[in-house]
Amino acid sequence: xxxxxxxxxxxxxxxxxxxxxxxxxxxxxxxxxxxxxxxxxxxxxxxxxxxxxxxxxxxxxxxxxxxxxxxxxxxxxxxxxxxxxxxxxxxxxxxxxxxxxxxxxxxxxxxxxxxxxxxxxxxxxxxxxxxxxxxxxxxxxxxxxxxxxxxxxxxxxxxxxxxxxxxxxxxxxxxxxxxxxxxxxxxxxxxxxxxxxxxxxxxxxxxxxxxxxxxxxxxxxxxxxxxxxxxxxxxxxxxxxxxxxxxxxxxxxxxxxxxxxxxxxxxxxxxxxxxxxxxxxxxxxxxxxxxxxxxxxxxxxxxxxxxxxxxxxxxxxxxxxxxxxxxxxx
Amino acid sequence: xxxxxxxxxxxxxxxxxxxxxxxxxxxxxxxxxxxxxxxxxxxxxxxxxxxxxxxxxxxxxxxxxxx
Numbered sequence: 001x002x003x004x005x006x007x008x009x010x011x012x013x014x015x016x017x018x019x020x021x022x023x024x025x026x027x028x029x030x031x032x033x034x035x036x037x038x039x040x041x042x043x044x045x046x047x048x049x050x051x052x053x054x055x056x057x058x059x060x061x062x063x064x065x066x067x068x069x070x071x072x073x074x075x076x077x078x079x080x081x082x083x084x085x086x087x088x089x090x091x092x093x094x095x096x097x098x099x100x101x102x103x104x105x106x107x108x109x110x111x112x113x114x115x116x117x118x119x120x121x122x123x124x125x126x127x128x129x130x131x132x133x134x135x136x137x138x139x140x141x142x143x144x145x146x147x148x149x150x151x152x153x154x155x156x157x158x159x160x161x162x163x164x165x166x167x168x169x170x171x172x173x174x175x176x177x178x179x180x181x182x183x184x185x186x187x188x189x190x191x192x193x194x195x196x197x198x199x200x201x202x203x204x205x206x207x208x209x210x211x212x213x214x215x216x217x218x219x220x221x222x223x224x225x226x227x228x229x230x231x232x233x234x235x236x237x238x239x240x241x242x243x244x245x246x247x248x249x250x251x252x253x254x255x256x257x258x259x260x261x262x263x264x265x266x267x268x269x270x271x272x273x274x275x276x277x278x279x280x281x282x283x284x285x286x287x288x289x290x291x292x293x294x295x296x297x298x299x300x301x302x303x304x305x306x307x308x309x310x311x312x313x314x315x316x317x318x319x320x321x322x323x324x325x326x327x328x329x330x
Numbered sequence: 331x332x333x334x335x336x337x338x339x340x341x342x343x344x345x346x347x348x349x350x351x352x353x354x355x356x357x358x359x360x361x362x363x364x365x366x367x368x369x370x371x372x373x374x375x376x377x378x379x380x381x382x383x384x385x386x387x388x389x390x391x392x393x394x395x396x397x
Contacts, residue, residue: 133354137361140343144368288336
């Protein structure tokens, strides 16, 4: 039993690692595309703040994730299948260069495995309702905040003539905004893995229902996501950093600040959101300050399709991954 | 009233936030409401700007016609 639990924890941490690997692009795309940092410097910067996030955020998101399925219904095999489904979906979309959300993949995977284990009634409707609403709301918040920040910056500095000096200031500002975004990314995404491990420990009677997340879980989840970021995936950098809209340092700073504000807010409220879609929304928001045609809607549309398909895709993969375990004893 | 696509985009987002009020748990309604208000503010500002700009363009033409 202990070996099984240790193996599943390892798979959960691998998912977290892959989450960092997959989403590294979100944290660093704008810094790299505006040439504020080299790719190598940017991943190190993001990874450090991914790890440091454990000092700031609590574990409310982890509690939400551990409660999306009625406690006790997910077996070890179910949790394993959920993780496998989410990882497979992440790998497929990474190969295709699609900026999908690892968070949505995990939520879809958990649902697929839970339904395969004990039917639809195992899903906690209120938790899924909250997650679904914020799947739609988080990019909208990103768009609106980024647009507002960008317009505010234009309004404040439009009479300022020393463009070179101004750009230097925005480049420095981008370092701060990228750090804030990476903190939010680490805070929200690492907690999803913590939630899975928490559910696993509760399911096996190693922790009582309603227990806090143990410190070793918190630290290992943050370390895994930071390591994943360090080895970051480059395919998505291109889509996020230059394909949606062309970014200047000021735009990068506003997009990251807006996404960071949104993610910090939802993380403190305990809502798991997609950091990918929040920053994609923020980049669109920056693009719309020029004109709507400055946004390449075809690329943005591809992001939306990936967004719509992630939960059903991961659901199906987790459901299939659970099939070999059906009928086996926990 | 002919407005730019950008104005309608913000009105659309405001409406979306309000439509999402129904499934949103009451505890988080402030997010929907503040975003709907922000979006509506941008819609109104763009609409006013466009209407005023159009009037400004129309006025000199009328004067030329008077002569």
